Amino acid sequence: MQSKRYLVDLIAARVISVVGISIIGFILLIFVYLFRQVVPLFEDASITEELVETLPNTQDILYSDINEQNDAIITITKSGRLEFYNLARRLAISEEQLPLASISVIAKDAPTQQLLAIADAKGGVIMLGYDFKDDFSGGNRYSTAESTYPLGKQPIRLSSRPLQAINSLTDEKSTSIVGYDSAGELHGRILFSEENSITGEIVRSESNIRMPDISITPNFLQIFDQQEHLLLATEDGKL
Incomplete structure (x- = not known):
């Protein structure tokens, strides 16, 4: 009888230990996640170069904009040339001359x-x-x-x-x-x-x-x- 109770107490103690360690580990994971999310907010901003692409008529570009997927760009030159360019395929989607010279x-x-x-x-x-x-x-x-x-x-x-x-x-x-x-x-x-x-x-x-x-x-x-x-x-x- 005593050996049976001892075995039950041992199993219970092990289960409690495992659960306790799991809870502590879970809390540590949450802390690490929050730490990685919050710390960058206090760091200096930086810009990294991800894509280098040579566009036509870059010396005359007055305006440019890029889409959300970063694979298409619009450019407008001083001479009124409008061009949509696909960065992923490296080719012009369309181009036209604006009614302003x-x-x-x-x-x-x-x-x-x-x-x-x-x-x-x-x-x-x-x-x-x-x-x-x-x-x-x-x-x-x-x-x-x-x-x-x-x-x-x-x-x-x-x-x-x-x-x-x-x-x-x-x-x-x-x-x-x-x-x-x-x-x-x-x-x-x-x-x-x-x-x-x-x-x-x-x-x-x-x-x-x-x-x-x-x-x-x-x-x-x-x-x-x-x-x-x-x-x-x-x-x-x-x-």
């Missing part, structure tokens, strides 16, 4: 949108949208892309002089465009788009935005939400 400045409509305001040396502006897509034909994923002109290909004449800074803000019904030209003047235009409830046709109209005289030379413009405020910044940090 000499581009002076490019700005994103919003940081999260793939919509650009592009200005030329004659004060004209176009809005260019682009989108990366995945094509799974043939059983493999292949990155493709397409461009759109939400306000048409005809340049919007914002100024008669070269634009040095530009920004736009688009919502469901309108697009506001503001630019600063080589004569030190601000120009603004708001373009409305409304669908005819009967015919379904998109009716567009536009009007000028009265802009104030300014005493600084901005190289950056930003229209805030609701199109009520405009931020201007200079190279030396003045706002």
Whole structure:
């Protein structure tokens, strides 16, 4: 009887020991995981080179963007050449000439949108949208892309002089465009788009935005939400 109780106590002690060690090990694993996740938050940021690719016309590129999978890129050159390039296959997806011959400045409509305001040396502006897509034909994923002109290909004449800074803000019904030209003047235009409830046709109209005289030379413009405020910044940090 005593030997049986001794055996039961021994087994219980071993089970308790194993369970206790397992719990401690589990806690240590959680600690190690959290340590590896939290420590990098307090380290200095760093950039590592993962891909080296030589693109055509790199000396003239004014704008570039890459898709989430890092295998397709868009580039726009000073001469108005738009190209989508597949990095994985090292070939051009598509290319076209924008309706602007000499581009002076490019700005994103919003940081999260793939919509650009592009200005030329004659004060004209176009809005260019682009989108990366995945094509799974043939059983493999292949990155493709397409461009759109939400306000048409005809340049919007914002100024008669070269634009040095530009920004736009688009919502469901309108697009506001503001630019600063080589004569030190601000120009603004708001373009409305409304669908005819009967015919379904998109009716567009536009009007000028009265802009104030300014005493600084901005190289950056930003229209805030609701199109009520405009931020201007200079190279030396003045706002």
